[in-house]
Amino acid sequence: MADSAIALDDSRYEELFQIEGSAERSGSGVVDDPYPIWAELRAKAPVHRGSLAQCMGLPGEGLSAPGAVQYSVLSFAAVSEVFTRKDDFSSESYIDIGVSHKLGDSILNMDGRRHRSLRDVIQPHFQPANAEGWWNEIVIAPLVKEFIDKFADQPGVDLNAHFFARLPMHTVTTGFGMSPQQGLEFRGYMLRAFDYTRTTAEVTEATNAAGELLAGVIAERRLEPRDDLISKLAHATLEEADGTSRPLTTEEIASYCRLIVFAGGETTWRQLGIATFALMTHPEQMEEVRRDRSLLTNAILESTRWNPDPLFYRKVIRDTVLQGVELPKGALLNVCTGAANRDPTRWEDPDRFDIHRPIQRSTAFAAGAHSCLGQHVARQEIASAINGLLDRFPNLRWDPAYPPAKLTGSLVARGPGPMHVLLH
Template identity: 30%
Template structure:
């Protein structure tokens, strides 16, 4: 366990049904390790913590159970009758509204109808059609590196690459990317309530205007699709449309960029692996699956719908449950030597894209972006390394990420 977690005093507002020996204050962002090694900051949860513990200092809510084992994570994510997704992000509540983030904050049977609308948009067949656009986005950014011997990777590539792809899919102007990224950072990575509220208002206001424009002038982008789609044979309400568009907006602006930072930091510090992948590109898909396992960046949440137990621990209706995918994907009970990158790992059943009905709808696109990014860099940039004299900064929170990574090459 981290020294920070041990040093924190246990607050008095712990529910009566929580055993005192399972109370461990931990907030997923204030430990100093999150600034350089967020996965190291939670390693104690996989090696020293109880199977499930209760943190009264959770960063998003007053208190929360924290899951540490992959089988329990799958159980929580698969059993919507016991663990509800309703209100897990509550972006609408930040600004006094009541729409759901669709379909992430829906449970069966409502969830299935909306998921059926969106699944075809991100099927392998549709993602294959996006290949040229993804390649163009990577190539245009790498053009900026011609003649250079280094760059700051996050601002120079990791953020603008997937974001530009998704903005094109949404039909939003790529030139407004800095504004969108500022809103995304304020919403997902700021721990100031005022900043989160301001960012949510900005995003919703912008999207409502975009939806209004698509009603009058339908295009071929995702916002147009959501605006004119039907569910159960009827047009969707304004709240349903904003719930879908808000999810598409935030999903496209953060998770792939966050993952790329960790993947390329690893490549920059493991020269043998980088050289091996450069020499045999057929190994890249397997490498990406292992990167996804080793660096599973998402923390999702569920609310207990009815009294239940995990490992003999009573969780009561209304309790919140935190599901760190980084715990599940590094669980030694399923993954041998879990902190080590293994290119030949078999049956890599990581939970980076979640599990069950809420499995990431954009996983096929994300995988394609990872493959394109790695191949494009290997084609255009010689063997690169981490600049050990420059800052390397990471973050914790709902999405672990890299904020600054400097690369160099000869």
């Protein structure tokens, strides 16, 4: 399935996967370490008036909904409530802040019955057994091998550009049935659509180009299904609220693809880098994992607690109270999973990366109806990639010829920049 992913032009990845470049174009700028400010804010109150950027004293307000008053939610308890109180908090926030203009009308911005029935169409393909089975055997493991083979004989490599950027994007595009070249083109369009320095016309043009690329693949799979998710969606049945059922429209399938390909490729790219960065900067824990791979599951979960994608959004749909703070109908909530995941009332010494913590749920994959659909696939990818590195390179270490790798990014997306390592 992944025959030619390694043949693609290296420079395209360097151009399309840059943490700092994306942060500069994100609307809230580059923030090297937001955690100390989040700790101060969270210690003062679980919920604050103002967008997260405003509460932190940063210029600009980040993503915003025209005319909406904003609040920031920072404690573990408050963030968990926002994700699960579905009668008070809606995912329509993603329409209001313009994300759905780029992705299309997808499950991300739907609520209630409509969300449930559309999610049910695809959910079976993302269960743990499928992540370990079909996804890993057909898609992930062959890609891990191909990418590692390509650089294995070199003395060193930038893992971010040559491995972490590639694996998640090609996992989701291959899983959906796009060719590697189509996957890379698609990523280029979506990156343009999410570039906040572009005009509305340019964003619409990029979104339409992504839509046309997908429409072509969907039309082909309607005629000749293959063993991929676009084929499954093209031949699936959606149960409507009135008890009738119908096939999905091309736009419904395209929105699914845009959401999963972009959301799944993006988050896992960064989280794979973060998990590897965490282990390499804690060499004693990396050695433990190398010797006992059963610890890898904990290590991955701990890395998603320690440094998750830190900011999501909800809209208040009726006047309500959250942790003692009154919230008016229509307000936009900045839901800071980054701050929630280091809440000291839930985790002892929360800034410490520690693979031996007792496992308890963090907010990295959200909670409730919208909890991450792809979390088992994401964790499988990270596990297969790190196992691949540990198996093939017993002497893996930082390359001292380069500046040390660091975690950076924006308020919405964080990860390591270049990660230059020596392999042998």
